[in-house]
Amino acid sequence: MSLSLHGCGFTGSGEADHIKALIKLHKNEQDEVTILIAAVDMGQGVKTTMRKLVSTILEIPIEQVIYHHPDTNLVPDSGPTVASRTMMIVGGLVARAARRLKEEWQPNTEQLIAERYQQPEFIKWDQATFQGDAYPAYSWAINIVEVEVDKRTYEVTVKETWNIYDVGKAIDEQVILGQADGGQLQGLGYGYLEKMTRKDGRIQHKNVTDYIIATTVDTPIMHNYLMDNPYPLGPYGAKGAGELTLVGGASAVAMAIEQAIGKPIKNIPVSPEYIMELMTNE
């Protein structure tokens, strides 16, 4: 079992001093609202969740909310799509802008609302001494992993996992559960499957033939739960989720294997060869 956390947003003074995110909402005369942010949808679903957020606040159909793939000629710089920051920081600004647009709404009139990031007062960070609040908020996870180790071949089967994630508030549960499935499988792989070695500064693996990642038949039965724990400065309480689900899997599976074989484990991945060494040496 592992308990893990991940910071949300850029570390330290990143958001306040370097990124200074700017977002815009543009409403045309047909009352269609375009979200102008730099966030890239690479499959994580930001085009769904950001539109859901705006359509809910403005109380208009989601079909009336537009979000094109960002073109840097057309969108302000809301910062990179990294650091588990998109919904909490950028979405937070989008929500503020949407609420302002709702208050100032004029039907069939072109309107433009802009919002820029401002560091909340209570977040204290000293860049010179690297002390203070490294992040405005953290997301949390508990992963419980059950494994079976074959006593003759030392192969590990991950049977079943039970997991709970606190991302503040899931704007779209299916999107977050998709991250939970994918992140955990990658974390487990990091713990027991994915061997990566270097020689003379070069990675020795060329391809998925020799860098082994999990397939459908390696996937355990996963029980995923989401816990609401709203963060006041996130839209509807949302914190960051993009990186969290990867964090806990490796230690949970390594500790499960440790318990199964009764030998202390010091390295990952816990490959069959490593287990064999531990079991046969004394």
Place this chain on the structure above:
Amino acid sequence: MSNITFTLNHNVVTIDIDPTKRLLDVLRNDFHLTGSKEGCGEGECGACAILLNGKAINSCLLPVGSVQGQDVVTIEGLSQSRQGQALSDAYRDEGAVQCGICTPGMLIASHALLLENPHPTDDEIRIGLSGNLCRCTGYNMIVKAVKKASEDGEGLW
């Protein structure tokens, strides 16, 4: 160069080409059917999967000469069929698509599985898709989508 004649997405086509070229490259570069992806070039990841006479095959390992007289269906052909539509709808509803790079191969493999086994168990679905790697989804929603398509699509397979 040789003349290769085969059925591609239900149309008979002929192309004058080096028969040792990989079918994947011929599909993408000569026929401009870019749905099939190159994930590894070694037959390990399944992103290049197409149907050859109804069976899922990795097109990165197939010289185009060997499809002479054969029946090839790519993701572009599959998505126009009712079975392809049923699978796409199920994938959409179940959240089975994230970045999408594995999705064409996954859909081909899903269809090939259902052709052979119209009512698979979850375990049978996992085995049927075990040749298709996905890094984003963790596979669970893909398996649910195939289950849903097989249940909702009664009579399609």
